[in-house]
Amino acid sequence: MSKKEPIRIALTLEGDVAKRFEAVKKKWGLEANTDVIRMLITQYYDQIPIERPTLEHVNLNDLGVLVKDHSLEPPQGRLIQIYFREGKARCEYDETENCRHTDFALELPEVREIFRKKGWKSK
Secondary structure, X not given: OOOOOOOOOOOOOOHHHHHHHHHHHHHHOOOOHHHHHHHHHHHHXXXXXXXXXXXEEEEEEOOEEEEXXXXXXXXXXXXXXXXXXXXXXXXXXXXEOOOHHHHHHHHOHHHHHHHHHHOOOOO
């Protein structure tokens, strides 16, 4: 599978749209504008009636990865946090280091790169 180029977006919001954006950001308790955009896209994507993979990568940083499991409740799936600690990935949902969520996360190229940079083995 070839790696897709990232989509880069430069966006300026003004007036009422900027106020609504800030209101959403505050309501969700997010600090980064990019996190607001990611969450809005994810939320809207969940409302589109299309076939989805069971597990989906939502967000990533040096502390962990956010995975959406479409097979879990509520009806549109559940967000699962996978934390990176001491060379291991731990699932907050299953409370383990060995489940389908951690396996999925450790297969993501971006996660493998974080582990490589930290000198950890990803499996």
